Amino acid sequence: MKILVVGATGATGRLLVKDLLDRGEKVTVVVRSTEKLSELLNNKNLTVVQAALLDLSDKQMAELVQGCDAVASCLGHNMTFKGMFGKPRRLVADAARRLCTAIETNQPKKPVKYVLMNTSGMRNRDLNERIAPGEKIVVALLSVLLPPYTDNIAAAEFLRTKIGQNNPLIEWTAVRPDSLINEDSVSPYEIHPSPIRSALFNPGKVSRINVARFMAELICDNSTWKQWKGKMPVLYSSEPRADSH
Template identity: 60%
Template sequence: MTTLVVGASGATGINLVEQLLNRGQKVKVIVRSPEKLPKSWINNDLLQIISASVLELSDKEMSEHVFDCHSIASCLGHNMNWKGIYGQPRKLVTDTTRRLCNAIKTNNPESPVRYVLMNTTGNRNRDLNEPISFGQKIIIGLLRLLLPPHVDNEKAADYLRTQIGQNNDFIEWVAVRPDGLTIEEEVTDYEIHPSPTRSAIFNAGKTSRINVGHFMTNLISDDDLWNKWKGQMPVIYNKSSLD
């Protein structure tokens, strides 16, 4: 099995790739700046590094890169500086998701490819009509106006929900929603819920990036876990943040 990872040079993407490699899985990464990757990856026979900006790849190149992949994982995000928030590409996550899914469909795979999208608890799963307070609705509305990355996250998940849907012949998907992201050195206990159990704005929990990588790795490699969550937007919290 081979997994293609985009956003592999980010803090969560690095954790995901490390855990896939530790389980003996083949991994491809598309990265604009390979020099940012851990030096230990360079000579790893399980890893193929593709040096490119993902949205600058041609449709043909995209299809070739995903051709032999059993799964694709996106840990893409916007840099939290002025250029990353307000510069181009504003729809980085959404456009990458759309183009990768189109590439999968072009290849006409015999069995569905798993697409795992890292998302956020600030985005509701509209399939479940998740309730939020009036105050949170106001804040989310302001985020949509002021922060293009939030809209990008919403539209990427909406693309999977509405354009790929639940019965696509070529693609199955899960959108993983962590809460407030933290940096930890080791995997710790965590819990998975279909929807947020606390307010992402007024009572946020914590989720370590390494735990997100662990859960995404399990989704990719564990058929039972995949079948439990496919077509959904599970929320992940560090267990300690629920106490």
């Protein structure tokens, strides 16, 4: 398979690239700097395009996704003042829109998978997910005060409403991890169609390496893809169970 990963130098993106390369897949990344990928640069299946993604022309974007079986977005905003409030404010959503437009321009013979890393704070309106009144107030404030949160929502909504469930050229899923933590190895994790706890008031945890593994499974395993395409699965690392006596 040929897979494009954007956001490849992020904490989860690097793990996804490594997971895909370990499977023998051909991976292309678009990065401003290769520094954070130094340990992977010698892999013959890795192609590096050094650029700012949104600075690419429409023609360059179409060339970038030409022949790709899947596109994975681990894009996000740096948690600094400039990262949260500076430009580009709609990095994730604009990337999704332009990459999907590029895919459609190429008219691939079979649908291309678009796997978006999102957040458990994003509601899937296809399922009429409900939240408590107090949480609604906080979400409304976040939407006003935190542009990255609004950007994540816009990206997922673009896939849900503009690409939809019946697009002949693009299939998608939006992965919604709960609070992200760092772990050294993959551990058992749970996948749910909707959150089973409050993302704001009672969040669970999931390791970045587990998120990377699930995204790689979506891309590489057809049964996993069929189960979750067009959906917004929520991930939690499984909590250790106390031994029964």
